[in-house]
Structure formats: structure tokens, C-alpha cells
Amino acid sequence: MTKKLFSLLAILIVAAMVLGACAPAATPTAAPVEPTAVPTEAPPEPTEVPTEVPPEPTEPPATEPPATEPPAVFKACQVTDTGGIDDKSFNATAWKGVEEAMAEFGIEGKYLESQQQTDYEKNLKAFVDEGCNIIITVGFLLGDATAAASTTYPDMMFSIVDYAYDPVLPNVLGQVFTTDEAAFLAGYAAAGMTKTGKVATFGGIQIPTVTVFMDGFALGVQYYNQQKGTAVEVLGWDPATQTGSFTGNFESKEDGRTLGLSFIDEGADIIMPVAGPVGEGTAAAVKERGNAWVIGVDADWYETVPDYKDIVLTSVLKNMNITTKGAIQAAMEGTFAGGVIVGTLENGGVGLAPFHDADSLVPAELKAELETIAAEIIAGNIPTSP
Amino acid sequence: MTNEKSNPKEGPPKQSASEIFLEEISKPPPKQRSRWRGIGQAIAIPALAVFTGLLLGAVFIVLTSESFYAAWSISPIAGLKEAWDIVVTAYSALFVGAIGSPKEIISAIINLDPEALREALYPLTESLVAATPYIFGGLSVALGFRVGLFNIGAEGQIFMGAIFAAFVGYSITGLPALIHIPLTFLAGALGGAFWGFIPGWLKAKTGAHEVINTIMLNYIAFRLSDYLLTGPMQRPDSFNPVSPTIMDSAKLTRFFDDPIRLHLGFIIALGMAWLVWWFLFKTEWGFYLRSVGANLHAARYAGMNVPLAIILGMTLAGALAGMAGGNEVLGVNYNLAMAFSSGYGFDSIAIALMGKSHPLGVVLAALLFGALRNGATSMMLATGIPIDIISIVQAFVLVFVAAPAIIRTIYRLKPPPEGEEGIMVSSWGGD
Numbered sequence: 167m168t169k170k171l172f173s174l175l176a177i178l179i180v181a182a183m184v185l186g187a188c189a190p191a192a193t194p195t196a197a198p199v200e201p202t203a204v205p206t207e208a209p210p211e212p213t214e215v216p217t218e219v220p221p222e223p224t225e226p227p228a229t230e231p232p233a234t235e236p237p238a239v240f241k242a243c244q245v246t247d248t249g250g251i252d253d254k255s256f257n258a259t260a261w262k263g264v265e266e267a268m269a270e271f272g273i274e275g276k277y278l279e280s281q282q283q284t285d286y287e288k289n290l291k292a293f294v295d296e297g298c299n300i301i302i303t304v305g306f307l308l309g310d311a312t313a314a315a316s317t318t319y320p321d322m323m324f325s326i327v328d329y330a331y332d333p334v335l336p337n338v339l340g341q342v343f344t345t346d347e348a349a350f351l352a353g354y355a356a357a358g359m360t361k362t363g364k365v366a367t368f369g370g371i372q373i374p375t376v377t378v379f380m381d382g383f384a385l386g387v388q389y390y391n392q393q394k395g396t397a398v399e400v401l402g403w404d405p406a407t408q409t410g411s412f413t414g415n416f417e418s419k420e421d422g423r424t425l426g427l428s429f430i431d432e433g434a435d436i437i438m439p440v441a442g443p444v445g446e447g448t449a450a451a452v453k454e455r456g457n458a459w460v461i462g463v464d465a466d467w468y469e470t471v472p473d474y475k476d477i478v479l480t481s482v483l484k485n486m487n488i489t490t491k492g493a494i495q496a497a498m499e500g501t502f503a504g505g506v507i508v509g510t511l512e513n514g515g516v517g518l519a520p521f522h523d524a525d526s527l528v529p530a531e532l533k534a535e536l537e538t539i540a541a542e543i544i545a546g547n548i549p550t551s552p
Numbered sequence: 553m554t555n556e557k558s559n560p561k562e563g564p565p566k567q568s569a570s571e572i573f574l575e576e577i578s579k580p581p582p583k584q585r586s587r588w589r590g591i592g593q594a595i596a597i598p599a600l601a602v603f604t605g606l607l608l609g610a611v612f613i614v615l616t617s618e619s620f621y622a623a624w625s626i627s628p629i630a631g632l633k634e635a636w637d638i639v640v641t642a643y644s645a646l647f648v649g650a651i652g653s654p655k656e657i658i659s660a661i662i663n664l665d666p667e668a669l670r671e672a673l674y675p676l677t678e679s680l681v682a683a684t685p686y687i688f689g690g691l692s693v694a695l696g697f698r699v700g701l702f703n704i705g706a707e708g709q710i711f712m713g714a715i716f717a718a719f720v721g722y723s724i725t726g727l728p729a730l731i732h733i734p735l736t737f738l739a740g741a742l743g744g745a746f747w748g749f750i751p752g753w754l755k756a757k758t759g760a761h762e763v764i765n766t767i768m769l770n771y772i773a774f775r776l777s778d779y780l781l782t783g784p785m786q787r788p789d790s791f792n793p794v795s796p797t798i799m800d801s802a803k804l805t806r807f808f809d810d811p812i813r814l815h816l817g818f819i820i821a822l823g824m825a826w827l828v829w830w831f832l833f834k835t836e837w838g839f840y841l842r843s844v845g846a847n848l849h850a851a852r853y854a855g856m857n858v859p860l861a862i863i864l865g866m867t868l869a870g871a872l873a874g875m876a877g878g879n880e881v882l883g884v885n886y887n888l889a890m891a892f893s894s895g896y897g898f899d900s901i902a903i904a905l906m907g908k909s910h911p912l913g914v915v916l917a918a919l920l921f922g923a924l925r926n927g928a929t930s931m932m933l934a935t936g937i938p939i940d941i942i943s944i945v946q947a948f949v950l951v952f953v954a955a956p957a958i959i960r961t962i963y964r965l966k967p968p969p970e971g972e973e974g975i976m977v978s979s980w981g982g983d
Contacts, residue, residue, distance in 0.1 A: 248891045278932060279939055281925070283892040284884045288678060291811055292929055306792040307889055318810065371890070372782055374791040414775055 240273040242494045243298035245289045247305040249416065250279050254471070255442040255464050256486055257304050260327045262465075263490030264302065270491075271498060286311035294319050300497040302490055305329065306375070312338060323502050325493035327486050328375055336504040339496075341489040343509040345375075346382030347543050348482045348516040349438075350550040351536055352461050353386020355480060355518070356436040357398040358532040359459070366401035366434035368411035368425055370441030379440040379463055379482060381405045382550050389539075389548065401434050405552040413444050422447025430455050436479060438463065449474035459524070466519040481519035489515055512544045594913070598906055600959050601952035602920065609945035610639045613937055642935045649930020650923035652676045670812055675926065677814040681884060683922025685710070685893075687821035688876035689900030690907060690914035691828050692744075692869045696762075697909040698832055699865030700845035705751060705766025706873040707897025708773035709744035713874025715777055716743030718881045718888035719785065721798030732801040737820070737878050744874015745867045747773060752866025756859035762866065770897075781890055795888040804883040817883040822915065824872065829911040831868075841865050873897060902950040921946065 242264050246257040264275040276296070278289040286308050293301050294315070300323040303312045312326050316338045323337055330340030356365045367383050369376040380403040387400050403410035413421040422439055426448035429437050437452065438461035439445030445463065452458045453474055460467070460474065462481030467474065489509050496502040509515015518536070521528050542548045614620050614635040624631030652675040660669040689706050696703035703709075717740030724732065751765035780786075781793035788796070804816040832838040843851040844861040852858045876896055881888055903921055907913025928942040952959050960967060 248894055276933065276936075278929060281939060282894045282896070283889055284681070284880060285929070287813070287884075288926075289929060292933055296933055306794065307891065309792065310794070310797070310887065310889075371778060371793065373793055414778055 240271070240498055241296070241298045242267055242273055242275050242300050242302065242497075243293040243296065244275070244277040244302040244304065245286065245293065245308060246277060246279045247286075247307040248280055248282060249305075249442065251277055253416075253442055254446075255416075256327055256484070258470075259465055259484070259486040260302055260304050260490045263487030264494065266487060267491045267494040271495070273494070273498070280308075283307070287314065290315040294322055299323065300325060300494055300502070302327065302493070306373075323497045325490065325497075327490065330506045334505045338504050339493050339502065340506045341486065341493070341509065342506060343484050343486070343489075343516050344511070344550075345378045345482065345484050345516050346385070346550040347511040348484070348518055349379045349382025350386040350389070350543065350548070351518045351540060352438060352480060352482045353383035353388075353400075354390050354539060355386075355528070355532065355536060356383070356438070356459075356461060357387040357390035357394075357396070358535075359479065359528065360398055360434075360436050361457075362433045362435045363397065364399045364401060364432065364434040365436040365438075366429040366432075367438040367440060368402040368413065368429075370413055370416040370444055372410075372412050376440050377403075377408065378551070379438070380410060381552055382482075383438055383461075385550055385552065401429055401432055408552075413441050416442040416444060419444060419447030419450070423451045426451030426460075427455070430458055435459065436461060438482070446471060446474070449477060452477050462519070468519065468522045476523060478522070479524050480521050483517045483519050485509060485515055485517065510544075511540060594908065596965065597956045597959055598913075598917070598949075598953055600963055600965075601906075601949045601956075604952055604959065604962065605945045605948035606643070608948050609941055610643070612941060612944055613642050614638055616937075638935070642931050642937050645934035646924070646927040646931040648927075649675055649933075650679050650927030670808060670810075674811055675930070677808070677812045679919070679923040679926040680818050681813050681815070681922075682926045683918045684815075684818045684821050684883070685876040685880055685896045686900060686903050686918035686921050687818075687825060687915055688872050688879060689896050690903035690918050691824060691911060692748075692872035692876070693900045693904035694907060694909040694911065694914050695828060695832070695872060696865060696869040697904055698845045699841045699861060699869075700848060701752075701755070701862065701865055701869070702763050703748070703766055703866065703869045703873075704763055704901065705747065705769050705870070705897070706876075706900045707893065707895065708766065708770035709747040709870045709873035710877035710880075710893055710897050711770075711773040711777050712743035712747040712870075713740035713877030714743075714881045714888050714892060715773075715780060715785070715877075716740050716874070717878030718795045718798060721802035721882060722796040722887075724802075725799060727799075727801055729801040729803075729805075732799065733804060733816070733882070736798070736802040736882055737804075737875065740878020740882070741871040741874045744877065745871035748870015748873065749863065749867040752863040752870075755866070756862040777888070778890065781888065785888070787887075793890040797887050798882065802882055803886060804879070813884060815883040817879040820875070821879070824875065825911040825915045828872070832911075837864070873900070876900075899946070902946060902953075905950060906953045 244257075244261055244264055246253075246261075249255060249257050251257055251261055261277055264277070267273055268275045276293070276298070278292060280286055280289055286303075290301060290303070290311060301315075302325050304327045306329050308326060309329050309331075312324055312329075313331060313335060316322070316324050316335050320337060323339075324335075325339040325341060327341045328343070330342050331338060334340070353365075365387060367380045369380055384400045384403050384405045387398050390396065391398055401411075411425060413425060415421065422441060422444035424447075426437055426439070430451065435458040437448055437458065439448040440463050442464075445460065445467075449460045449467075449471060452460050459477055459479035461479050462468070462471065464482075464484045464486075466481045466483060467478045468481065469475075471478070486509070489507055492507065493502070511517060518540075539548065543550055617635075617638050620631060620634050620638060623634035652672055656668070656672040660672045689710065692706050692709065693703050717736050720736045720739040721732075724735070727735070747769055751760075751762045751769060754760040754765050755762045778793065781795060785795045786792075787794050806813060806815045808814060830838075832842060840851070840856050841861050841864065843854070843856060844858055844865070848858060851861070877893070880892065880896075885892060899921060903914055903917040906917040907915070924942050924945065928939040931937055931941075932939050957967075959965065
């Protein structure tokens with residue numbers, strides 16, 4: 167019967183495909199594409215022809231192999247958490263750091279996205295097998311897996327974004343950020359810019375890396391009230407009792423929109439959503455109603471969320487790209503050591519983004535005050551966390 | 553159709569019961585089909601669906617590759633060659649990532665090098681590890697289908713299973729593994745069963761549709777786990793939503809040394825598949841459940857306890873899904889963290905459909921999905937093709953399995969005799 171024939175044919179096709187796919191596996195897939203162009207500085211000038219073995223000149227370039235061997239390119243590899251590489255949050259920002267390192271140092275960068283918790287260990291192992299030089303992991307979700315991998319592979323260098331170990335691990339560099347310092351400035355700016363006397367913030371899930379933004383923001387508003395004798399109100403977060411509004415997730419833009427609308431209805435005209443992509447929904451709500459601003463978090467939303475750039479007042483920057491690039495650079499230069507690196511207002515690890523289009527609306531006096539306050543925070547004269 | 557309904561006078565003349573009966577018995581008896589042909593028939597559609605899905609996945613891979621466009625602008629032939637190369641590279645990486653490199657396996661066996669063998673077999677075992685929650689989840693949804701229930705709540709039941717298992721896993725100390733492992737695993741099953749019982753009971757007692765209720769219970773389970781992980785179940789020395797690590801005595805036994813993570817859960821999953829098959833097809837209760845699934849009214853007329861069957865069906869389905877959650881916590885992750893699952897329960901619906909709600913089919917479909925998921929990592933590493941392409945392949949496979957007419961049209965297969973295609977859900981919209 168033809169039916170039988172077709173099922174046989176189907177099996178044959180599948181088998182042929184599987185076998186066909188199997189055969190060329192032996193050929194090296196990792197073809198070096200462009201890095202051959204990179205080592206322009208390799209051949210030392212005095213010698214006429216780069217002879218391989220005897221290094222007559224006592225100069226250091228013994229590490230630069232001639233073209234006979236494929237050059238061992240430094241590899242920086244990033245494992246994302248379940249948010250994925252395009253989360254417009256820490257995964258994306260850390261990857262930006264890897265990309266910057268790729269452009270600047272001519273290294274190779276790779277990333278693997280984790281779909282679920284079981285992938286963390288697997289992806290870490292895949293990168294070790296791949297011959298990565300440093301592995302960047304992102305977020306507390308990878309905390310346990312990174313610690314386990316650092317013990318299993320003691321010679322590998324790791325750096326984990328937004329997490330630190332106590333006691334420190336010898337081959338893991340934790341990157342943490344005093345985000346409250348930058349959020350404090352945002353809160354002060356918001357208090358100075360509000361027309362309704364009400365500003366708002368909300369979070370994704372009540373975890374320290376989220377609430378630290380909200381603490382700083384609320385304290386910045388309080389500080390403004392103290393200085394100016396105003397009574398600007400913060401909706402959505404009370405730093406004293408550590409209670410406030412949360413969407414309960416980092417995914418639903420609809421939740422962000424709903425919460426944004428309700429804050430606007432309550433009279434807020436500046437909202438800082440600390441919930442990753444959820445904030446885009448809030449931006450949509452603000453755009454819908456008008457006469458209000460959003461304050462971005464993590465990255466400069468004026469650039470990363472261009473659809474809403476006309477309503478972005480400013481952004482609280484958490485420059486994980488800078489610390490990530492720094493970790494890669496240290497690994498390349500051999501100065502890498504386990505421990506903790508803290509991104510602060512002082513070293514540029516956190517900061518307040520420019521006002522961009524809103525710049526002309528912000529009074530020069532407020533800008534000057536922000537600069538003074540930033541200096542005071544760096545000097546340690548203003549507390550930014552409760 | 554609508555005309556006939558709205559205006560019955562113009563429709564075909566009504567048949568009396570005796571006429572229908574006469575017509576039925578005068579039909580020629582269905583041809584006795586050989587067992588092997590039946591199996592071939594059952595496998596042909598899914599196999600062709602997978603093949604077509606991979607083919608369409610290849611189209612996506614090519615169309616999203618910049619190097620293809622670059623080569624195409626030189627000449628169409630160069631473009632086609634480039635397209636071929638891209639697909640072969642990607643799918644061979646997928647294959648090696650899912651099964652392992654045959655060359656490495658053989659050389660490791662010849663050299664009797666246990667460490668090399670572990671490395672060579674690692675991809676294959678990882679595929680089995682990835683397939684394990686899919687087996688449990690697929691069985692859960694398949695069991696529901698057999699009782700005529702659409703269990704969309706597997707994901708929530710998985711979360712409940714994981715919560716229960718994690719709690720028993722870390723909070724009870726001092727037990728020997730021989731007791732602690734079964735205890736925690738059963739706790740996981742209990743958590744899922746509890747979460748399956750609720751919509752089952754609501755359906756049986758009030759007629760509330762299980763689709764709506766299981767979807768809603770999913771959200772409750774997600775938020776409950778968020779709450780527990782930021783409160784009562786949070787690791788004491790941590791501010792992050794991660795539970796404490798479970799006791800060593802609760803960890804499911806692993807069969808090999810690192811890096812192989814294959815664990816007892818896989819064997820339990822296979823055992824469960826057998827048990828579900830035995831229960832459904834060899835026991836009286838299984839017959840009741842299937843009867844309710846086939847025709848609820850007939851079952852009621854035959855004097856079966858339909859509400860009880862619905863409650864039992866949902867509870868057992870929940871228990872199986874709960875085992876999926878417990879399995880992940882006890883076998884692989886060793887703790888419960890936020891977002892530990894990204895849709896095992898929803899993928900399980902696809903697996904149950906693909907496996908035609910038969911335990912054996914579910915196991916095979918789960919192995920395939922596990923292998924695809926696992927191989928995708930290697931594919932991404934070798935070619936930079938995002939893992940999401942696998943979701944696209946899965947989606948295509950599901951479409952083709954759910955709508956076999958497409959596959960039959962493409963490959964000119966004959967439709968099966970009437971009554972061969974089982975109805976999955978009878979309760980949808982009706983009753």
C-alpha cells in the first residue's frame with residue numbers, strides 16, 4: 167500500500183537527514199572568521215621574517231603565535247538567567263559590557279540563554295568545555311550554580327553580576343551596586359519636577375536589588391522636602407516599613423500599564439518602575455495620559471526604549487557594562503582576583519542619566535543642586551538608605 | 553449546517569432508533585488491521601510532523617542568517633550552498649548536543665576510559681535529564697485528556713509539587729535517604745494532587761470548567777511560590793528568593809559521577825508511564841475514567857460515578873505534574889528558586905497531544921522534546937542561533953500533530969478509517 171510506502175519513505179528521509187547531519191560533525195565548526203585581522207601589532211619590527219621558534223629579540227611577544235596556528239582568542243562568555251539576553255535589564259547591560267570588551271580588546275564574546283533553572287549548571291559546563299577564559303553569570307538566580315562551578319573548575323575565572331559571596335570565593339568576582347545613591351538623585355529630581363506634588367515608584371518583586379532603588383528614590387524625595395519645606399508625597403513605597411506596590415513579576419507589561427494608570431489617577435505625575443520590561447507598560451500608560459514622566463532604571467531608557475523617549479525624564483543607571491568590562495579586562499591582563507567590586511556614584515558604577523529632551527525644562531538651579539548632592543553622597547555626608 | 557439547524561423541516565428526514573440500529577449493523581465489519589500497521593500509522597504522522605517542523609525550522613535559520621543574504625547577493629547558487637552549510641552546521645550541532653558525538657563514544661568505549669566515556673555520554677544523559685519533567689508533565693496532561701479533561705494547570709501543579717518537595721526536602725533532617733527520598737517525592741506528588749483536586753472537585757460538584765479553573769490556579773501557584781520564597785521559605789542568610797538547599801538525604805540518587813546528572817527521577821518517570829498505562833487500560837477504574845472521557849453521558853447512563861471519576865482524574869493528573877516539580881527540585885536543582893520552570897507544564901500539553909495521550913507516545917515525545925531542548929544549547933554555542941528556534945520547531949510540530957490533515961495533504965497519506973482518531977477532550981464547551 168502507498169501508505170506503508172510513505173511511512174517507510176518518511177523514516178528513510180529522517181534517517182538520511184540524521185546521518186547526513188552526523189557526518190560533517192567531525193569537521194571543525196569553529197572556523198575563525200575575522201580575528202586574523204586583529205594581531206597587527208604582533209610581528210616585532212626589527213626582525214625581517216617572523217621565524218617561529220627561536221625568539222632572538224628579547225622582547226615579550228612570545229605569546230603571539232604566527233599564522234601557522236590558529237590564534238588563541240580570549241573568550242568572554244555570558245550565561246543569562248531566565249530573563250534572556252534581551253531583557254533590557256541586567257542581562258542586556260552585562261552583555262553590552264561584553265560587546266564593548268569585544269570591540270575594544272578584539273576578544274570573542276559568546277552568550278547562552280537559560281530557559282529554566284536546570285540550564286544554569288549545564289550552560290556553565292558548556293562554556294568550560296568551550297574553552298572560555300572568563301564566564302560572566304547574571305543575577306542571584308545563578309548564585310548557587312556559579313558557586314558550585316567555581317569549586318568544580320577552580321582554574322576558571324567567574325564574575326557574577328548583582329551578587330556577592332560572603333566569604334568571597336577565590337575565582338569569582340561579585341559585582342554589586344550602590345543603586346540607592348543614584349536613585350536618591352532621581353528622587354530629588356522628581357520631587358523638584360513634580361507639578362502635582364505626588365511621585366510614584368513600584369517594583370517587580372520585593373527583593374533587595376529592586377527595593378534598593380525604591381529606598382533611594384523615596385529618601386531623595388524626603389531630602390528634597392526637608393531642604394525646601396515641601397510635602398511631595400511618594401506613592402508605592404514606604405522606606406520605613408519596607409512596604410509598597412509590586413507587580414509580582416518581571417514580565418507583564420499589562421501589569422505595568424495598569425499600575426501606572428492607577429498611580430496617575432491618584433495624582434502622581436512622575437513614576438519610576440523598577441520591574442524590568444514591566445516598566446515599558448508604565449511608559450505606555452504615561453504616554454496615553456500625558457502630562458507625566460517616567461524615570462527609567464538600569465539603562466538609559468532614552469536610548470533603550472526609544473518609543474517613549476519623549477516622556478523619559480531621566481534614568482537611574484546601573485552600569486553593569488562597566489564593571490563587566492572591567493572584570494574581563496582584569497582577566498585579560500592577569501590581574502583578576504576573586505572578591506567583590508562595588509559600583510558606586512564615585513566610580514561611575516551607578517549614576518543619573520542626562521535629561522536629554524527634558525533638559526530645557528529642568529531648572530538650572532535643580533541641576534546645580536543635584537551636582538552638589540552627588541558630591542555630598544560621594545563624600546558620605548548624606549545617607550541614601552534607611 | 554446552520555440552515556438545517558434553524559429549519560429542521562428542510563433537513564434530512566429524522567431516523568428512528570431502529571433505523572439507525574439497522575444501518576449500524578448492516579455496515580461491513582471494520583477490516584482487521586495488523587498490529588504493525590497500526591503502529592506504523594500511529595508513528596507516521598508524528599514522525600513526519602517532526603521532519604516537517606525541522607524543515608521549517610531550517611527555513612527560519614537560513615532566513616535569519618546574515619551570511620545567507622551575503623552569499624545570495626553574489627549568486628543564488630552560492631546562496632543555496634551557504635544555506636545548506638548553515639543548516640547542516642546547525643543541525644549537526646543540535647544532533648551532537650542531544651545525542652553526543654558517535655566518534656567520541658566509540659573511541660571512549662574502545663579505550664575503556666571511564667572519564668572520556670562520561671564526557672562522551674554526557675549529552676545523551678542530559679537529554680534524558682531534560683526529558684524527565686516532560687514525561688511526568690506529559691503523562692499528567694494525557695491522563696486528563698483520557699478522562700475528557702483539559703488540564704492546563706500542569707504548570708501550577710508543578711510549582712505546588714516543587715514547593716512541597718522543597719519544603720520536606722530541607723526542613724526534615726536526620727532521616728536516612730531510603731526514607732527521605734520517597735517521602736519528599738511523595739510530598740511533591742501530594743502538592744500537585746492537591747492542586748489538581750481543587751479544579752476536579754469544582755468541576756464535579758459545580759460544573760465549573762476545569763480549563764478556566766486550572767489557568768487561574770496556575771497564577772495562584774506562581775504568586776504563592778513568590779510569596780513563600782520572599783518570606784517563610786526564604787533561605788535564612790539570604791535576601792534573595794531562593795529556598796534553602798535540600799538535605800543530602802533527599803537528593804535523588806545519581807547513577808554516575810560528575811558531570812553526568814542522570815538521576816533516579818528518570819527511572820521513576822518510566823515506571824510512572826508504565827503505571828499510568830496499566831491503570832488506564834488494565835484496571836476497572838481506568839476503564840471508568842476512560843469511559844467518562846469517551847462519553848460522559850453514556851458513562852452516567854451506565855451507572856458510573858462520573859463526579860468521582862472527574863475528581864480522581866484531575867487529582868491523579870495533578871499528582872503526576874507535582875512529581876515533575878518535585879523531580880526538578882530533588883534531582884537537579886536541589887533548591888527552589890524563583891522562575892525555576894519556564895513552562896514545563898505548557899510544553900506538556902504539546903507532548904500529550906503528540907503522544908496521542910498514550911503513555912508510550914508521551915515518553916517518546918518527551919524524549920524528543922528533551923533532546924531538542926538539550927541539543928539547542930550546543931547549536932547556539934556553535935552557530936549563535938538562538939535557542940528560541942527550538943520553540944518554533946516545537947510549535948510547528950504541535951500544529952502538524954494537532955492538525956494531521958496538513959501532514960496527510962503534504963505527504964499524500966490516506967486518512968485513517970473513521971473512529972481511529974481519538975477525541976482528546978469531549979467536555980470543551982459542552983455539557
